[in-house]
Amino acid sequence: MSTLPRKFYLQDTVTVAKNLLGKKIIRKIGRTEISGIITETEAYRHKDDPASHAFRKITDRNKAMFGDVGIAYVYFTYGMYYCFNVVAKNPKTDAGAVLIRAIEPEKGIKKMLQNRKKKDLKNLTNGPAKLTQALEITKKHYGVDLTKNSKLYIVEGIKPKKIISSPRIGIREATDKLWNFKMSI
Numbered sequence: 001m002s003t004l005p006r007k008f009y010l011q012d013t014v015t016v017a018k019n020l021l022g023k024k025i026i027r028k029i030g031r032t033e034i035s036g037i038i039t040e041t042e043a044y045r046h047k048d049d050p051a052s053h054a055f056r057k058i059t060d061r062n063k064a065m066f067g068d069v070g071i072a073y074v075y076f077t078y079g080m081y082y083c084f085n086v087v088a089k090n091p092k093t094d095a096g097a098v099l100i101r102a103i104e105p106e107k108g109i110k111k112m113l114q115n116r117k118k119k120d121l122k123n124l125t126n127g128p129a130k131l132t133q134a135l136e137i138t139k140k141h142y143g144v145d146l147t148k149n150s151k152l153y154i155v156e157g158i159k160p161k162k163i164i165s166s167p168r169i170g171i172r173e174a175t176d177k178l179w180n181f182k183m184s185i
Contacts, residue, residue, distance in 0.1 A: 027151065
């Protein structure tokens with residue numbers, strides 16, 4: 001299965017956030033392949049989005065958001081968790097990224113359970129920190145080109161039956177923007 005092309009991410013960040021629903025994340029760890037269907041995303045833009053890391057200025061932490069689309073933006077939060085984003089923006093915008101909030105586990109579930117120290121699928125990958133733990137995504141994946149078949153990439157998946165939009169989770173500003181997207185499988 002081929003990766004999503006760079007042009008897929010070269011659109012408005014909100015559009016990409018919706019279009020990533022149903023796509024499949026593939027993570028290769030040694031000889032083990034782990035994968036899951038993206039079921040929840042959030043869009044973070046630039047100058048019109050005070051909740052975005054890119055809103056104020058470019059920093060060492062957020063510089064990926066200002067770079068090429070289709071690149072992984074991974075950051076550390078709350079002093080203990082990683083969050084995985086995909087850089088996505090239209091050519092006229094300086095910065096943007098889509099936070100991958102949740103996946104439906106598909107392949108390598110045993111490895112995901114080990115990584116999360118869980119015994120069942122309940123709440124295994126239904127949050128941004130949970131999915132990075134399950135997929136072993138860390139700061140070393142910052143800047144990975146997701147358009148290339150490597151240790152971390154995104155491919156076509158399934159078509160969502162229904163997409164629900166709501167306010168983004170855990171932010172204090174721009175709470176009026178309905179840029180959190182969930183799908184039902």
